[in-house]
Amino acid sequence: MAAKISIIMGIYNCSKTLDASILSIINQTYPNWEFIICDDGSSDDSYQVAKKYERKDPRIKVIKNNTNLGLAASLNNCFAVSTGDYVARQDGDDVSEPDKLEKQLDFLEQNSEFAMVGTWMNVFDEQGEWGLVRTKAQPNKIDFIFGSPFCHATMMIRRHDLEKVNAYRVSKHTMRCEDYDLWMRMYAVDLKGYNIAAPLYKVRIDHHTFTRRKFKDRLFSMCVGWKGYRLMRMPFYLYPFLFRSVLGGVVPQGIQTLYQQMKLRRR
Numbered sequence: 277m278a279a280k281i282s283i284i285m286g287i288y289n290c291s292k293t294l295d296a297s298i299l300s301i302i303n304q305t306y307p308n309w310e311f312i313i314c315d316d317g318s319s320d321d322s323y324q325v326a327k328k329y330e331r332k333d334p335r336i337k338v339i340k341n342n343t344n345l346g347l348a349a350s351l352n353n354c355f356a357v358s359t360g361d362y363v364a365r366q367d368g369d370d371v372s373e374p375d376k377l378e379k380q381l382d383f384l385e386q387n388s389e390f391a392m393v394g395t396w397m398n399v400f401d402e403q404g405e406w407g408l409v410r411t412k413a414q415p416n417k418i419d420f421i422f423g424s425p426f427c428h429a430t431m432m433i434r435r436h437d438l439e440k441v442n443a444y445r446v447s448k449h450t451m452r453c454e455d456y457d458l459w460m461r462m463y464a465v466d467l468k469g470y471n472i473a474a475p476l477y478k479v480r481i482d483h484h485t486f487t488r489r490k491f492k493d494r495l496f497s498m499c500v501g502w503k504g505y506r507l508m509r510m511p512f513y514l515y516p517f518l519f520r521s522v523l524g525g526v527v528p529q530g531i532q533t534l535y536q537q538m539k540l541r542r543r
Contacts, residue, residue: 279385281309281377281432282360286350290368291321293480298329298336300371306378311336311366312354317344322368348444348454355443364432369480376476380432383472391437391467394426395476402482407541409479411471417463417508420456420501421517426469428455430477437467449496456497460504494521 283301287294301311313330315323315338326338339353355363362381366372376395383393399407415425441461444450450457459469501518 278308279362279381280360281306281362281364281381282355282358282435283309283311283364283366283377284351284354284358285311285313285366285368286316286347286354287313287318287322287326287368288316288344289318289320289322291318291325293369294322294325296371297366297368298326300374301366301377302329302333303374304372304377305375306381309335309364309377310358310360312358313338314350314354315340316346316350317341346446346451346454348446348450351454352443352446355438358435361435362432363435363438365429367429367479370429371478373476373478376430377432379472379474379476383470384432384434387470389468390470391462392426392431392433392469393472394430394432394469395472396474397427397430397477397479398475399481400478401480405478407481408475410473413471413473415469415471417510418514420460420463420504420508420510421514421520423521424453424456424459426455426459426471427477427479429479431455431469437462440465440467449499451496452493453497453500457500457504460500460508464504464507464509491522497521 301309313326313336315326323338323340330336330338337357339357341350341353362384364377364380380393380395384390394411396411397409398405399409409427411427412419412425419425441458444454445457498518498521505515505518
């Protein structure tokens with residue numbers, strides 16, 4: 277019997293981009309999937325848009341939080357009702373390439389030593405594609421000093437491995453870095469990941485994307501990193517790298533934005 281993939285997605289006020297995101301899953305070349313979408317208290321029409329597709333395709337299930345709980349809690353709610361052998365991610369303002377699920381599943385089926393697999397990402401906005409996010413093929417623990425070595429929304433994870441670490445950790449500290457926390461907890465118990473060197477996912481990034489991260493988010497990220505370093509038993513001489521995120525917060529926003537845009541531009 278063909279493996280079943282559960283795609284989990286938390287949505288919040290993304291009604292303008294949600295159609296394209298959902299259709300990119302419906303149009304996947306691999307057909308044996310279920311799509312669990314959790315509306316996290318949207319004030320726009322996101323929930324209604326998602327329900328429209330639920331009525332059309334029995335593989336889609338839409339659930340709703342009574343209040344805004346954040347991405348980690350929403351994804352855990354999706355995971356709790358999912359039934360797939362593998363768990364994949366998708367964001368409501370991004371697009372998956374048609375063969376993404378098929379290629380990731382094929383990789384995991386053939387490489388049992390890896391618990392999860394991600395991909396590179398093309399960057400786009402209203403004017404079209406303008407950048408590329410590359411990730412290291414086989415990240416090790418040391419790579420976490422530079423931040424998350426995986427692109428969260430591209431990931432596919434073996435269900436039993438996600439269960440081993442109790443999925444996402446819900447905390448104010450993990451807001452905007454729930455994936456960084458998850459990967460470190462997985463690596464701490466020797467669950468490794470791989471990145472396919474191909475852009476199988478399109479991430480929407482515009483000027484506003486770079487202004488969403490506040491200074492408190494940087495502080496929380498440092499706290500998450502400290503906990504993750506300890507779990508992974510990182511050498512003490514690497515702990516000063518935890519301050520990179522906070523120090524970046526004192527750089528003027530305009531310079532931060534310019535730096536991030538230059539880093540993502542295609543080379």
